[in-house]
Amino acid sequence: MxxxxxxxxxxxxxxxxxxxxxxxxxxxxxxxADAPADGGRWPTRFPLPDGFQPEGIAIGDRPFAYFGSLADGTVHRVSLATGRGTTVVRGLGGSTVGLKTDRADRLFLAGGQSRQIRVADPRTGRHLAVYDLPGAVMVNDVVLRPGAAWFTDSYRPVLYAVPLGRHGRLPGSASELVELPLTGDWAQGxxxxxxxxxxxxxxxxxxxxxxxxxxxxxxxxxxxxxxxxxxxxxxxxxxxxxxxxxCGRLLYVVQQxxxxxxxxxxxxxxxxxxxxxxxxxPRFRIPTTAASWRDRLYLPNARFDVEPTPTTTYDAVAVAQYRPAR
Structure with a gap:
């Protein structure tokens, strides 16, 4: 850790x-959370690799979940239909904290204390871009908007933007990234x-x-x-x-x-x-992030209450999305 x-x-x-x-x-x-409605065929709990230290999750337009490792930055992909997974991107030595996938199936990875933002192709396992941010402290989470991917820094009052050009073109260097200071009501601890x-x-x-x-x-x-x-x-x-x-106008806030x-x-x-x-x-063991597929939410259990070792077990669970009573 x-x-x-x-x-x-x-x-x-x-x-x-x-x-x-x-x-x-x-x-x-x-x-x-009631039992998710898909006939009960898909698993609502599945293992992640021992020692993996999951934190972020991303689900795109196909029923696969991507998980990032705090231990070494590896990305693990799991089939939501079977619960079986495989490593699709090897880490570069630092962490992968938050991650998102775009319509081109690229993974945008927040590199934590490595002070990096990375973009990877899970089909080939290749890193398409690695941006070093010397002024960053901990690049934590990411969201995609038209024209840019936005990242938080947990120790600085700034956001980082990776501008996306025509057809999602990635910047050629870190000098093209934008650092946006946070002002107004923002209070930095x-x-x-x-x-x-x-x-x-x-x-x-x-x-x-x-x-x-x-x-x-x-x-x-x-x-x-x-x-x-x-x-x-x-x-x-x-x-x-x-x-x-x-999801729509409902914001799910994971209180880990x-x-x-x-x-x-x-x-x-x-x-x-x-x-x-x-x-x-009762299956929650300090979940950190959530992603949705149909009527379910999927969350990795980070287990921050235990000291991680190479044999520490980790998993992810699924619960039903909230539905107001009628």
Missing amino acids: SDSLARRRLLTAGAVLGGTALLSSLSTQAAR SDFTANGIERTPDGRALIVANVFAGGGSLMRVDPRTGVARRIDVGPARFPNADGLLL VQNAIDVVRLNDSGTHGTAVARITD
């Missing part, structure tokens, strides 16, 4: 009790601050999890200016917010060490929201 991840554990462990009590009291519907990143429902802005500001907040960021405004979700707090996943997913219904512009439910499951 890196120094950065050790500090992350301490940060999240110290905040868990307050966040649990507050959000539980606000949820309008305490939601347990002395330690780990920014985590997951998503788009607003209308696609015009970004949503970034800030685990420091106001006891844990969701920030709406204008990608043109970097001005951040705290999303009004009433008294709800997200001190352990990790991965963010938007709380072993829970909090569900927030947003307005179209992402300026206001209401915490409507909490998903829990």
Whole structure:
């Protein structure tokens, strides 16, 4: 485990009790995940390689999940239909934290403390681009918008943008990447601050999890200016917010060490929201991020509560997406 991840554990462990009590009291519907509806044929739990240390997950337009390794940056692909997996991209020695896949089946990888952003082709296993960011500290998570891939840095109040040219052309060098300072309501803690990143429902802005500001907040960021405004979700707090996943107007906030997913219904512009439910499951072992396929959410269990070894076991689980009671 890196120094950065050790500090992350301490940060999240110290905040868990307050966040649990507050959000539980606000949820309008305490939601347990029902069995996902696909006839029960596809597995709802499957193993990942021993010692893998998963953190991020991505699912594209086919039923395969990609998982990134904190241990060495390897990317592992699993068939959602069978639960069987294989290594598709070998790591370069650093971590892979967050990851996303685009329509061309390219993987955009956040390189953590390696201070890298990488793009890989899972069909060939080849890295298409590696961008070194000397000023970065920990490149954590990524979201794709038309024209750019956006990355968070957990220790700096900035976002990094990888501009995408015609037909998704990648920049030729790191000098073409954009560093966007975060201003407005953004408050940077002395330690780990920014985590997951998503788009607003209308696609015009970004949503970034800030685990420091106001006891844990969701920030709406204008990608043109970097001005951040705290999303009004009433008294709800997200001190352990990790991965963010938007499905329609429902934002799933993975509160990792709380072993829970909090569900927030947003307005179209992402300026206001209401915490409507909490998903829990006894199989959660500190899930960090989520991706969706049909009516399911898939999450890797990062197991940050144990010291990782080459034989530590890891897995991923599936739960049903939230459906409001009728």
